[in-house]
Amino acid sequence: MRTLTDADLDHHHAEIDERGYTVIEEAFDEAFGRRVLDELDRIVDERNIEPADNGFEGRSTLRVYNLLVHGEVFQQIPTAPCVLPLVQRVLDDQCLLSTLSSIDIRGGESAQPIHSDDQVIGLPRTGHAVVCNSMWAITDFTEANGATRVVPGSHRYPEFPTYGEDHDSVPAEMAAGSVLIWHGSLWHGGGANTTHGRRVGIADNYCGGMIRQQENQQLGIPREIASTFDKQLQRLCGYGTYNGLIGHIDKQDPRTLLDPESGHDTDHAMLWDGA
Numbered sequence: 001m002r003t004l005t006d007a008d009l010d011h012h013h014a015e016i017d018e019r020g021y022t023v024i025e026e027a028f029d030e031a032f033g034r035r036v037l038d039e040l041d042r043i044v045d046e047r048n049i050e051p052a053d054n055g056f057e058g059r060s061t062l063r064v065y066n067l068l069v070h071g072e073v074f075q076q077i078p079t080a081p082c083v084l085p086l087v088q089r090v091l092d093d094q095c096l097l098s099t100l101s102s103i104d105i106r107g108g109e110s111a112q113p114i115h116s117d118d119q120v121i122g123l124p125r126t127g128h129a130v131v132c133n134s135m136w137a138i139t140d141f142t143e144a145n146g147a148t149r150v151v152p153g154s155h156r157y158p159e160f161p162t163y164g165e166d167h168d169s170v171p172a173e174m175a176a177g178s179v180l181i182w183h184g185s186l187w188h189g190g191g192a193n194t195t196h197g198r199r200v201g202i203a204d205n206y207c208g209g210m211i212r213q214q215e216n217q218q219l220g221i222p223r224e225i226a227s228t229f230d231k232q233l234q235r236l237c238g239y240g241t242y243n244g245l246i247g248h249i250d251k252q253d254p255r256t257l258l259d260p261e262s263g264h265d266t267d268h269a270m271l272w273d274g275a
């Protein structure tokens with residue numbers, strides 16, 4: 001997995017600031033992409049996953065949610081050095097994993113309505129990011145196979161897009177192994193797939209530590225699985241507090257549920273400890 005240098009971080013952060021999105025090329029290698037794809041195909045087969053059959057998730061698109069319960073290959077994604085440090089620049093280092101899911105757009109799918117990912121949260125659009133999302137290209141993303149469509153600069157528009165209306169957009173084409181990262185206020189949507197092939201991406205999405213996660217990671221991931229995660233991934237899943245207060249359980253950092261000793265860890269000091 002690629003590690004972003006300070007110069008990379010400056011460059012990609014500036015792009016997100018200016019146009020609302022950026023693409024990290026050669027973020028992960030072919031072998032990793034192949035493992036992800038094999039695992040996704042296995043899960044889809046085992047669970048007989050079908051398209052959700054609605055206008056937003058798609059009628060010819062297969063989505064698998066809650067990927068962190070499905071093994072180590074997916075557990076590498078949220079903390080990856082090719083993505084997380086940039087997301088932390090956009091949000092902050094107390095950000096949370098909002099959702100980790102796959103989006104496999106099959107041939108014949110129509111374009112997803114343009115939306116912004118912070119739309120459902122509904123805060124005023126001040127330009128301040130409370131959501132920052134990424135799409136890992138497991139296959140090539142081309143205009144023809146449904147590359148994510150983006151409206152450059154729209155993260156600064158004062159309004160949300162009107163759902164279902166046509167908006168001028170451009171395809172964020174990228175080769176397999178790349179990751180698209182965008183400001184949560186950017187107007188965007190999955191593209192139409194006019195080919196016979198599939199466009200497979202992993203949606204690795206984050207939110208500020210004060211925002212409710214899209215997937216309920218604390219209840220959705222059995223505690224015995226969360227206990228095997230490294231500390232950073234546990235924190236991203238919500239086993240931590242925001243500013244030493246938000247998310248506490250009986251004045252304790254929730255990570256003490258996974259490791260009772262962590263209560264003594266200074267990383268997990270609570271706001272009132274220093275008062």
Ligand SMILES: O=C(O)CCC(=O)C(=O)O
Pocket residue numbers: 056057103112117135146147148149188189190191201
């Ligand atoms: O599949 C894509 O390229 C984008 C999907 C998306 O934006 C969503 O489902 O919220």
